[in-house]
Amino acid sequence: MSDPSHREAVVVGAGFAGLYMLYKLLQQGLSAEVLEAADGVGGTWYWNRYPGARCDVESLQYSYSFLPELQEEWEWSERYATQPEILRYLNHVADRLELRPRIRFNTRVKSATFDEARELWIIETQRGEQLTARFFILATGCLSIPKLPELPGRDRYKGRILQTSNWPHEQVDFTGQRVGVVGTGSSGIQSVPLLAQQARELVVFQRTPCFSVPAHNGPIDPAYRQYWSANGPALREQARTSFAGFPANGEPPVPALSVSAEERQRRYEEAWQRGGLEFMGTFADLFFDRAANATAIEFLHGKVRSLVQKPEVAEKLLPRGYPAFAKRLCVDSSYHATFNRPNVTLVDITQHPIREMTETGLRTDEQHYDLDTVVFATGFDAVTGAALAIDIRGRSGVSLRSKWVAGPRTFLGLAVAGFPNMFLITGPGSPSVLSNMVLSIEQHVDWIADCLEFLRRNELDTIEADEAAENEWVDHVIAVGNLSLFPQAPSWYTGANIPGKPRVFMVYFGGVGTYLQKCNEVAAARYTGFTCA
Ligand code: FAD
Numbered sequence: 001m002s003d004p005s006h007r008e009a010v011v012v013g014a015g016f017a018g019l020y021m022l023y024k025l026l027q028q029g030l031s032a033e034v035l036e037a038a039d040g041v042g043g044t045w046y047w048n049r050y051p052g053a054r055c056d057v058e059s060l061q062y063s064y065s066f067l068p069e070l071q072e073e074w075e076w077s078e079r080y081a082t083q084p085e086i087l088r089y090l091n092h093v094a095d096r097l098e099l100r101p102r103i104r105f106n107t108r109v110k111s112a113t114f115d116e117a118r119e120l121w122i123i124e125t126q127r128g129e130q131l132t133a134r135f136f137i138l139a140t141g142c143l144s145i146p147k148l149p150e151l152p153g154r155d156r157y158k159g160r161i162l163q164t165s166n167w168p169h170e171q172v173d174f175t176g177q178r179v180g181v182v183g184t185g186s187s188g189i190q191s192v193p194l195l196a197q198q199a200r201e202l203v204v205f206q207r208t209p210c211f212s213v214p215a216h217n218g219p220i221d222p223a224y225r226q227y228w229s230a231n232g233p234a235l236r237e238q239a240r241t242s243f244a245g246f247p248a249n250g251e252p253p254v255p256a257l258s259v260s261a262e263e264r265q266r267r268y269e270e271a272w273q274r275g276g277l278e279f280m281g282t283f284a285d286l287f288f289d290r291a292a293n294a295t296a297i298e299f300l301h302g303k304v305r306s307l308v309q310k311p312e313v314a315e316k317l318l319p320r321g322y323p324a325f326a327k328r329l330c331v332d333s334s335y336h337a338t339f340n341r342p343n344v345t346l347v348d349i350t351q352h353p354i355r356e357m358t359e360t361g362l363r364t365d366e367q368h369y370d371l372d373t374v375v376f377a378t379g380f381d382a383v384t385g386a387a388l389a390i391d392i393r394g395r396s397g398v399s400l401r402s403k404w405v406a407g408p409r410t411f412l413g414l415a416v417a418g419f420p421n422m423f424l425i426t427g428p429g430s431p432s433v434l435s436n437m438v439l440s441i442e443q444h445v446d447w448i449a450d451c452l453e454f455l456r457r458n459e460l461d462t463i464e465a466d467e468a469a470e471n472e473w474v475d476h477v478i479a480v481g482n483l484s485l486f487p488q489a490p491s492w493y494t495g496a497n498i499p500g501k502p503r504v505f506m507v508y509f510g511g512v513g514t515y516l517q518k519c520n521e522v523a524a525a526r527y528t529g530f531t532c533a
């Protein structure tokens with residue numbers, strides 16, 4: 001087709017997912033373009049530039065595996081790379097693979113409509129541009145639509161408002177300032193220690209305390225780097241077939257209550273000393289059994305009490321009332337110890353909610369806080385937010401918003417019945433945010449690329465998930481989720497952080513390896529569960 005506004009594939013988003021998808025499409029010889037709202041690549045790592053931002057999956061694993069050269073030529077400096085380093089890496093990838101000319105920046109997609117007669121997607125941007133594409137691929141991210149609290153008086157406030165999820169590009173100096181941070185999830189927990197070092201006073205407004213384990217971050221041990229460079233492909237393969245997307249490490253987990261209290265303590269302590277998200281795998285049943293989970297809570301509470309000098313502050317920092325890990329576990333660098341600093345105050349806003357912003361700060365039920373800057377670390381409309389922000393219409397003009405009104409419905413988190421030739425990368429109903437995301441992104445991109453190749457080889461024009469396969473998958477995702485403790489916490493995994501959002505556990509918790517096998521079986525059986533025409 002010679003229409004200059006037609007592409008075989010349009011991809012939305014230029015983060016880890018969009019960049020790799022674009023590379024694969026171009027390798028396949030397809031005309032493809034990425035549309036990206038930002039003025040640069042990086043996605044998450046473009047937007048979240050707050051002090052302390054870094055990955056919580058080890059850099060050696062939180063990076064692409066698809067090209068050995070990329071791994072060989074990039075040397076990560078720290079166990080958990082900082083945001084600037086990850087952003088530099090993604091820019092390097094974009095340049096190295098010559099992707100930039102195929103990315104249209106500063107371009108937010110507003111709508112996408114499937115034209116049944118022409119079997120094409122018509123894509124409109126906020127600037128009014130229109131493109132057509134045979135394949136429409138959402139690489140829009142699970143955590144890319146920031147959520148700010150509705151606080152009365154925001155317009156009145158004369159100080160500076162910052163958002164961790166949309167941080168300014170220029171250096172922000174907090175020296176001599178009174179700074180407030182609202183939100184104590186991963187973003188709050190990472191930024192608080194650094195803000196405390198700079199600000200004259202730091203006030204942390206906490207609604208729900210989070211469970212957190214130490215990162216023990218630092219330069220990568222040369223022996224460990226050598227181990228990864230010698231065994232990288234095998235370790236990556238192990239990760240792909242594992243439960244959470246990480247290679248096996250340490251003793252095989254047993255049920256928490258199958259060992260003595262001393263042995264349990266030993267294993268928890270060892271995991272704590274190693275640091276990082278692996279703590280959740282210390283015992284086999286921490287995600288499934290409330291009594292087992294309670295042993296982790298007891299251990300983690302003990303750590304907070306030992307790290308925080310003032311007992312009354314430590315008590316406020318103890319997460320209670322929900323299972324550990326049912327909200328995303330945080331990985332921190334000196335978060336709890338930061339509350340020992342004389343310039344840091346913790347305000348429990350469950351007891352004294354924030355009522356309003358005033359000209360000079362924030363007012364809770366109890367008192368007024370004068371603040372020069374307020375930092376909102378209040379999270380995202382996660383998993384479905386970015387797809388639903390686009391007005392997507394499939395067959396018969398049915399909108400994705402209406403289809404997902406009671407919660408997301410997908411087959412494998414990759415496709416939606418009624419929306420032919422549309423793919424989601426790490427969509428709802430896939431392991432996505434419960435795994436190493438880069439690994440899950442690569443798996444989805446590879447699957448989609450193989451699928452497009454299958455269509456080409458067989459001279460097929462469209463592929464569309466069957467309603468029956470979708471229904472079965474949605475039921476399965478929910479049933480597996482219900483075996484776990486996840487539904488017992490009001491988290492963003494279940495949509496609970498967004499008023500009015502349906503409360504559904506949106507992620508597949510059957511394991512990365514099991515999921516990969518299912519996806520491969522579907523492909524091997526000539527895309528069973530899909531109709532190709
Ligand atoms: P994103 O990186 O979110 O990219 C999506 C892109 O799509 C964005 O650039 C956005 O601007 C663009 N976009 C969205 N909608 C539109 C539209 N309508 N039009 C045009 N463009 C659009 N995961 C891990 O596994 N390990 C970690 O350590 C980790 N750390 C994280 C730290 C932070 C601060 C956050 C917020 C998330 C973290 N995550 C982590 C999750 C992280 O989002 C993924 O690891 C990964 O970066 C997602 O890549 P992506 O390309 O799928 O999406």
Ligand code: NAP
Pocket residue numbers: 054055056057143149150182183184185186187188190206207208328331349377378379380433492497
């Ligand atoms: P989040 O986990 O959703 O945390 C948001 C915080 O803001 C919570 O403490 C929440 O309290 C609070 N909050 C929300 N609305 C509020 C309101 N109206 N008033 C007061 N408090 C409010 O968001 P996040 O910290 O940005 O993290 C999101 C996800 O991104 C993480 O779970 C993780 O997957 C990823 N991430 C990873 C890293 C990393 O370590 N690599 C860093 C940042 C983010 P409630 O809990 O009470 O709602």
